[in-house]
Amino acid sequence: MEKKKILEIKNMNISFCQYQKGMRQEELPVIRDLSLSVHEGEMVAVVGSSGSGKSLLAHGVMGILPYNASMGGEILYRGEPLTEKRIRKLRGKEIVMVPQSTSYLDPLMKVGTQICKGKKDPVRQKKLDGIFSRYSLAKEVQEQYPFELSGGMTRRVMISTAMIEDPRLVIADEPTPGLHQKAAKRAMEHFRELADMGAGVLIITHDLELALETADRVLVFYAGYTLEDAKAEDFCKEETLRHPYTKALWRAIPKNGFQYIDGVQPYVKDMPSGCPFAPRCSRCSEKCHGEIPYREVNGGYVRCVYDS
Numbered sequence: 001m002e003k004k005k006i007l008e009i010k011n012m013n014i015s016f017c018q019y020q021k022g023m024r025q026e027e028l029p030v031i032r033d034l035s036l037s038v039h040e041g042e043m044v045a046v047v048g049s050s051g052s053g054k055s056l057l058a059h060g061v062m063g064i065l066p067y068n069a070s071m072g073g074e075i076l077y078r079g080e081p082l083t084e085k086r087i088r089k090l091r092g093k094e095i096v097m098v099p100q101s102t103s104y105l106d107p108l109m110k111v112g113t114q115i116c117k118g119k120k121d122p123v124r125q126k127k128l129d130g131i132f133s134r135y136s137l138a139k140e141v142q143e144q145y146p147f148e149l150s151g152g153m154t155r156r157v158m159i160s161t162a163m164i165e166d167p168r169l170v171i172a173d174e175p176t177p178g179l180h181q182k183a184a185k186r187a188m189e190h191f192r193e194l195a196d197m198g199a200g201v202l203i204i205t206h207d208l209e210l211a212l213e214t215a216d217r218v219l220v221f222y223a224g225y226t227l228e229d230a231k232a233e234d235f236c237k238e239e240t241l242r243h244p245y246t247k248a249l250w251r252a253i254p255k256n257g258f259q260y261i262d263g264v265q266p267y268v269k270d271m272p273s274g275c276p277f278a279p280r281c282s283r284c285s286e287k288c289h290g291e292i293p294y295r296e297v298n299g300g301y302v303r304c305v306y307d308s
């Protein structure tokens with residue numbers, strides 16, 4: 001049976017309005033033409049280097065973009081438009097985010113009260129105790145304040161905040177930095193469990209290797225563009241991947257040779273025309289500088305003039 005779509009994003013654009021010298025305004029497009037879907041029971045990873053637009057994607061869905069940002073395109077949640085009013089109602093309940101920054105925790109509230117949002121009835125308390133033992137957090141931590149926690153504990157507390165809600169859609173923005181490898185892997189497995197119980201999970205990370213261990217699909221971000229949407233098994237070998245940048249990421253994984261490519265991702269202000277990866281791509285040709293559609297190839301998507 002076809003699994004239902006929990007989240008569908010169609011042609012999302014996000015840009016910032018910035019004032020230049022004098023009163024001149026400038027539009028800075030930071031996410032362009034982004035489309036993705038997350039189905040029930042599916043874990044989708046968004047992988048990209050720092051500054052590629054991953055957090056803004058999460059904030060766009062959650063309706064928490066900064067005031068100087070504007071968003072275009074369409075976001076559907078369970079088949080209906082996710083309007084401002086609707087996300088306000090669902091945020092923190094059916095739709096939860098594990099934010100990238102630990103500053104989202106309230107420094108003046110005890111951890112346990114904060115996770116339970118003040119509602120500490122016996123049912124919730126029991127659930128919280130269960131989550132804490134799953135994350136190897138001592139019960140005493142519930143009585144502590146955020147500043148008393150180590151970095152790794154803070155991460156696990158933030159993940160617990162999402163887990164207490166039985167969410168249908170989880171967006172986790174780099175939930176694993178500061179965790180040692182074993183804990184990071186365990187955290188990813190917990191997100192996997194949520195997906196296996198039927199939730200849609202969108203994991204944002206710059207760690208492709210970690211994503212591949214648990215995710216069903218991987219979206220590759222680069223300078224605000226989605227360059228590829230591939231099944232995790234497409235990463236078993238280089239030949240099944242579609243975009244030259246994805247292949248470069250594949251070759252940079254230690255077990256595949258640890259080969260790094262030269263250059264850096266372009267900043268929004270000096271974006272080349274056409275493919276943003278073209279300046280670093282060994283296959284770059286004349287046609288890479290024109291408009292490049294995002295199209296379906298072999299059960300995945302790619303934004304490249306070549307098929308593979």
Ligand SMILES: Nc1ncnc2c1ncn2[C@@H]1O[C@H](COP(=O)(O)OP(=O)(O)O)[C@@H](O)[C@H]1O
Pocket residue numbers: 016028030048049050051052053054055056057066268
């Ligand atoms: N408030 C803002 N004003 C202007 N530009 C911003 C703002 N927030 C983020 N950006 C820019 O948007 C781009 C994407 O940011 P972000 O989504 O945080 O990247 P990532 O999470 O992938 O590291 C970056 O180039 C960043 O400089």
Ligand SMILES: [Mg+2]
Pocket residue numbers: 054055056100173174
């Ligand atoms: Mg980020």
